[in-house]
Amino acid sequence: MSFQDFDSELGVGDHAARLASLREQLRKDDLDGFIIPRADAHQGEYVADADARLAWLTGFTGSAGFCIVTADQAGVFIDGRYRVQVKSQIDLNHFTPVPWPETAPSDWLQQALPDGGRIGFDPWLHTRKEIETIDHALKDSGIGLIAVDHNPVDQIWTDRPAPPVGAARMHRDDFSGESSADKRARLAAELKKAGEAAAFLSLPDSISWLLNIRGADVPKNPIVQSFAVLSDDGQVALFADPAKFDDQLRAKLGNQVSILPPAGLSAALTDLEGPVRLDPASAPEAAFRLLEGSGTQISPGPDPAIMPKAIKNQAELRGMRDAHRRDGAAMVSLLAWLDKQDPANLTEIDVVRKLEDYRVQQGITDISFDTIMGAGPNGAIVHYKVSTATNRRMAQDEMLLIDSGGQYPDGTTDITRTLPLGNPPEGSVEPFTAVLRGMIAISRAQFPKGVAGAHLDALARQFLWSLGLDYDHGTGHGVGAALCVHEGPIRISRISNVALQPGMILSNEPGYYREGAFGIRLENLIVVQEVPAEPGRQMLGFETLTLCPIDTRAIDTNRMSQDEIDWLNDYHAWVRAELSPLVDDQSQDWLIKATAPIGLISSL
Template sequence: MYQSFDDPAGGGDHAARLTALRARLRNLSLDGFIVPRADAHQGEYVADADARLAWLTGFTGSAGFCILTHDRAGVFVDGRYRLQVRTQIDTGCFTPVDWPETRPSAWLQEALPEGGRIGFDPWLHTRAEIEAMEKGLAGSGIGLIGLDENPLDAVWSDRPARPIGPARAHDEDLAGECAHAKRHRLADMLVDAGQAAAFLSLPDSISWLLNIRGSDLPKNPVVQGFAILSDNGHVALFVDAAKFDDQLRARLGNEVTILPPDGLVAALGNLQGPVRLDPATAPEAAFRLIEAAGTRIARAPDPAVLPKARKNVAELSGMRAAHQRDGVAMVRLLAWLDTQDPAQLTEIDVVRRLEALRQEAGITDISFDTICGAGPNGAIVHYRVTHASNRRLAASDLLLIDSGGQYADGTTDITRTVALGTPPPEAIAPYTAVLRGMIALSRACFPKGVAGGHLDALARQFLWQQGLDYDHGTGHGVGAALCVHEGPARISRASDLPLEPGMILSNEPGYYRAGAFGIRIENLIVTTEVKAEPGRNMLGFETLTLCPIDRRLIDTNALSTEEIAWLDTYHARVRTELGPHLDPDSQNWLDRATTPLT
């Protein structure tokens, strides 16, 4: 299987590790240290060699950080992980901290009222992150000290080796543009901006630019490395050469030079400026090396992130095809589930069945660890079932299944919440509110220039009317046969980036009642142009995901005529597009599951 049910790699004697790290800090005359979840590439998923936060604290969520002093250690997590963190860390050593409600600078000033020296690894933090913290610490007597060596690495005696997964070519027919054209298109952007080069640290940007895919990280088909794009279209790629065979090297061509990773420091110091660096994604260390050489820096976004987010015709075609195959797998799962006695199944049984069906549909990997939470486990937003947590299903449970697949031509991400028996009455109203919010966002029509932050309330409005909400964004960007979480577009109050045609996002409002159940309904949507009066540029969304929504949990009396029409139309499309690809039993189930509400 692609998914393991072993306990996450956060085990060990965390108290002893914390003691060893504190001793190291004393030797360095430091009063504290910051341990981020991120690696040098600022990715959501990190290799085992970079899982410093999990190694130190036991917390394995995809976002968070620890700040420790000699007598305190706070693990900062957002609303997605408030339940999870308390089950994973030793609260005798570490204290959960609600973030961003509590700012790191405020926590540090309380912990060190007399001031102090806080160390950090400049390769693991962005320039924007360090600047924000320095601004918050101004006048406190607390200084941030960039270190040449990471003190945690010095006490991590059994640290795993770095990954060297093989790279492969991504078919140009699926990419819709050859790598040569991409490189020169971005190089022209640099020339127009008066920039001599751009430093790329995001593996998905590099993989998209060069039309390559990799296997350094599970579930994310990227090649980990760094790159420097010159204004003439040449790319210096700093990566372990063992990842590339001769055929792939030849395909990259003479304008892509593969260099050893340990040559990056010298290369950054020798660049001629201005050099484009993204303060939101590039490591602080890169800024320091270029500044130390006296080279001018142009602060600007990674030049690949927006072109990558605007999916072209070929990428959208591949995504639609992948979602059709994925929809078949999901329907087969739900049809099978409805024939089973819940008491004879566990969460792991469901995950295994879904993965097997996706393998029959042609996945190359899953796009993230399946979240399959029954009853109270569904209230843990990023729940990952293990042998220890595995829950047997019950007819009184709601089952939340959030999952996705990596296909050669596309990436999927879908959530369905289903009733395993008679739905709990208390779940009907919030489920219906979540559905209405999902429909409202699906039906949205808005002027060009509107950002995800403007649309977020559409998905929450019906929950708000009941005094309810959820502590995660409504939608994230999704890559085309790349990372399931992709920047920079998202639907969140924190986003001010205007949406553009071709951007693919998730639409996933939810509601979570601790100790009882979780509800989330998620489709992927792509931003499209829609008809408007002359002189107006209007946008809307096309839904990519194809799978029925559980009608048993809907209070139909709460739906408007327009909402019922949307759901009936969506279900008719699901039935039409998936039905011909299903076995008779699954097709019969689909016909029943998509019966019109009206």
């Protein structure tokens, strides 16, 4: 059994024919265009095959983006992570990549429809905030956004897969650190204090966290796809396929949690008495329209679970630390094995499978996302997913980028290491050293309470910027505890204004990508913690969770400060002490060499 699919049909097909069919359907529906998002009704980054409309229509399988189709244009909007990938996946004769957010959808639409028109959208697949932003920007353009009752993509997708029905299970209280009853009571008290009768939850990871349940509806993400209404008395109406819940789980959830068929959601929303909290940034536009249509008072506000979920308690942190020890042992075993192989005898898929085997030995329940195993030029594709069609044989003296993670019963991991297969390729040492220095800068950062990810992002980029280089993705994302590997609302990026708080877990992953040559990324997970400060002032910093050596063969130590070298040597000493007892003798020998102290004199 393999957790990763190398022959997925997702995104495969005659996309020109599908585009033509969609345009015919739009003519029938009296629409001049239609927006096809990546997201599903839960605004998930990772979606079930039944909801992969963007990939089915265009061939693009990235985790973010959307397409706008008109009678004569089809723009696929992608951010900096996917500028290389999209060109290899879509039919450039029929679809056009559009740089986003540099090009706003409103600007593109006004260029595509200078005389105005009717642009359809599925209100279940877009948030209120998203629709209001586009609609405001289209004011006086003659272009109107039209909410449709029937998604035209679904109408032409005749072989659409069935929705997932993964079995739900309990997440142990000793892993969660708080019972579901206590969580519900805590959040319900906050609703009552705010004068709100209920809150509508549409994010499955929020619901799974709140109820201490886990599921198998979306590969790599242990969530139960569902909607929920939390009342101010702590009761929850959970709208999910009842077949996912066995009698034992129902009994553990108790009589304050009612499991109801999803088909009853719309009627239940219209029956609510307000005020009802809805999150404009995550709840579907359709939910707002249903409540507005019934006259129910809406209280716009954040998902009540999103911040409590982001701030991990001591039990969750303990589980994450334990999971990272086991995951570190798997990574060391892989890297020790890889160091003894002839690269010419290996393909990317070979190494993905080997890493998965080591993680299975450490007790994973799944991988936390499809492993990115980018050899040579494939490493420059930021979210590269190897398939049998793209599988590349490795070569001596090229870079290998490994970005991977595991789902363990008690924690979620995400780690990236980049290493030369032999000697570092030409032009890689300078950016590798700059990326490493950026990662160290974030790791060592100390900052006052109230600082957000936007304030820290430049610390990771400064050394690349000094070389005239940069990367087109954020520096870090939030990470769930035995939940989704990408978790809101926190990030380290230029657009993140959410203040960091103790207990929040983020990735720390600067990178550099040279199209056609190599990619470099180094990633550790870090947790926000309090650090010593003068009386009356609260200062924060980071504890590193990830345990795995950083390859030193592509480092120019002459470009590093003594403090940076000391940090790396201390990190490696910690990794060696923690992981040596967990690996076999051969891996232990490799680990001792890989974590040997380095000095200021470069060996290159």
